[in-house]
Amino acid sequence: MVYESSYDSGRRPFKPDLTRGYWAAPSDFIYTCISLGFRMDVVWMGLTGAIITYILCMFLFVVPIIVIQSFMGQFSSSGFISTFRMSPIFKGLGYISLFVNLAVLSYYSLFAAVPLLYLFHSLRPTLPWSCEGIEKWFPNSTEAEVKHSCKMLDVVDIKAGMMSNTHIRYEVPSVLFFQSVFDVSYEYKSPFLFSWELLVCTLLSWAIVAGVFYRFYNTELMSKFLRYTIWTSLILLLICVGRFMLLPNDWSYIFSYFMAKPVDIVRGIPSTVLIIVSAFGPGWGSIIALASFNRFRANIMHYSWIICLGQMGIFLAYAIITQIIQGYFKSLTTQYAHVEGLYVEVNDHYAPYLTSGSVIATMSWPNLWSIIFYAMLTLTALITMITCLFSIYQSIFDEFEMLRSRKTEVTLGLIGVLAFLSLYTCSNHGALFFSAMSMDSLFTQTALNLLLLLVVLWVYGRVRFQRDIEFMLGQRFATWKVNMLRFVAPICLCLLLLVAILASFVRHSNSSIVILIAAVFLIVLPWLYLPGYMIYVFLQTTGSFKMRFQRCSRPMDWYPVEMEERQRYEEAMGNMEITHQLNQITDEVVP
Structure with a gap:
């Protein structure tokens, strides 16, 4: 049997939303998935490693997983919750992914609010983070003068009062500017304070997102909106890369990223591998939901490679800007290199997000380039938020039929809740x-x-997956590709899982109790839903123990939504006698 109806198992059958629509153009799926590479919560922590690591991981597991996620969404024409009717006992994974997406969006507005803050201040005649403007807005709050890159001491002055093994650290003015909006130093044990400027920018970001969903309310309109905004952001990103490359650079430092030494490759593997996860978007399941708007015969194999190459281009663009910024601050310390016992560094953390401002201030027409750069960062963050929300909404409406008639209320209500939760990111903590x-x-x-x-x-199962994807694509899917997915990709993901656990442990060791509690409720506790939903589905299914387990594991209502493709699917599998009545629901059916 090709599929079994949930109705036959005593559960409510899946009812597809036939009004959900398709992409306005097939390429819109590619553009939207490429834009998932704009994810900034990993870029914020810096880009290290080497491009060879990214290319290797792309072959081993990134492209294969994108293919699987695209297959699930396109074959079932449903989001990341309903698509797990492929194996109903694991449908809890869809609800976990829903919580993960909401958890990420609860802080992701920070990546739109921060550049928006810098964008507004770029309209001043003198940039506040330039060497000319820094003394006006960042007075020293302590007796010890703050050391920053605009006032680096001469070698002669340092030698005059130098002791053995001297370590001098200079701050970046554009980072000090961000600290100043809280009126405290940017330290782990600083008092808890809100920034009204950041609060206004956060609320404005969510207002823009709400306006977009209110205006571009259906798939075709949203498709066109995302297409043009993504193209705009990509053009702005290329312009910014070109302008940064015109700065006087030590090109050997930039090329070191592309032609890294073996030891640098090994050292950079953990951070590079974590950055690679950004290919799947800020949450999880976005590719599944986005692929559900494809036509049934769309060639996801070609699309997946184009998406990965496009995301690699974005990754390289950010990496080039980061290398130039780090090279710029490194060049400021070269005059101290020959002094024995002296180590001088510029604390260029959060490149290219915060430290870029001080580099832009050295350009000709700094206000113009500051506006362009921070407008690009704001736009990319808003696109990521809108794309993630778009996949969340469609997954919710696919799963919960009763909400389809109240799309506007659900859409704006959820944005309001997320805006409220994101207010914590307006504090220094x-x-x-x-x-x-x-x-x-x-x-x-x-x-x-x-x-x-x-x-x-x-x-x-390998056989059914291979059969379904060959039917959908109309071409052969080699067995060695399936075996790569079954054996090689899981090994790579297990190693990545260890890196993620270690990184999470290190970050939480320096975190606040509020973040820890939020992580428990939004990240940890949802995992309890997986075994709970398994037990629930098992108990609500009819039959003996063995029959219940088999029915929970077998695909239910798993078929192409389009009637013509569904008939072809049944005919190809030799099951034309299947005549499930999916619309016969009685009061005895378990909801």
């Missing part, structure tokens, strides 16, 4: 400690990808 939840989401995302391989290739 929220802006500093959010990275702990970011590491938690990377761990959960990796675990979900690992379980996805289990569901599709082992529970649903």
Whole structure:
């Protein structure tokens, strides 16, 4: 049998939303998935490692997992919750992914609010983070003068009062500017304070998102909106890369990223591998939901490679900007290199997000380039938020039929809740400690990808997966590719899982209690839903113990939604006698 109806198992059958629509153009799926590479919560922590690591991981597990997620969404024409009717006992994974997406969005507005804050201040005649403007807005609050890169001491002055093994650290003015909006130093034990400027920018970001969903309310309109905004952001990103490359650079420092030494490659593997996870978006399941808007015969194999190459281009663009920024501050310390016993560094953390401002201030027409750069960062963050929310909404409406008639209320209501939760990031603690939840989401995302391989290739089965994807694509799907997915990709994900656990532990060791509690409720506790939902589905299914287990594991209502493709699917599998009446629901059916 090709599929079994949930109605036959005593459960409410899946009812597809036939009004959900398709992409306005097939390429819109590619553009939207490429834009998932704009994810900034990993770029914020810096780009290290080497491009060879990214390319290797792309072949081993990134492209294969994108293929599987695209297959699930496109074949079933449903989001990341309903698509798990492929194996109903694992449907709890869809609800876990829903919590993960909401958890990420609860802090992700920070990546739109911060550049928006810098964008507004770029309209001043003198940039506040330039050497000319820094003394006006950052007075020293302590007796010890703050050392920053605009006032680096001469070698002669340092030698005059130098002791053995002297370590001098200079701050970056654009980072000091961000600290100044809280009126405290940016330290782990600083008092808890809100920034009204950041609060206004956060609320404005969510207002823009709400306006977009209110105006572009259906799939075709949203498709066109995302297409043009993504193209705009990509053009702005290329312009910024070109302008940064015109700065006087030590090109050997930039090339070291592309032609790294073996020891640098090994050292950079953990951070590079974590960044690679950004290919799947800020939460989990976005690719599944986005692929559900494809036509049934869309060639996801070609799309997946184009998406990965496009995301690699974005990754390289951010990496080039980061290398130039780090090279710029490194060049400021070269005059001290020959002094024995002296170590001088510029604390260029949070490149390219915060430290970029001081580099832009050295350019000609700094206000113009500051506006362009921070407008690009704001736009990319808003696109990521909108794309993630778009996949969440469609997954919710696919799963819960009763909400389809109240789309506007659900859409704006959820945005309001997320806007309220994100207010914590307007504090100095929220802006500093959010990275702990970011590491938690990377761990959960990796675990979900690992379980996805289990569901599709082992529970649903290699043969059925290979059969379905060949039917959908109309071309052969080689067995060696399936074996790569079954054996090689899980090993890579297990190693990545260990890195994510270690990174999460380190981040939480320096985090606040509020972030820890939020992570428990939004990241840890949802995992209890997986065994709970398994037990619930098992108990609500009719039959003996063995029959219940088999019915819970077998695909239910798993078929192409389009009637023509569904008939072809049944005919190809030799099951034309299947005549499930999916619309016969009685009061005895379990909801």
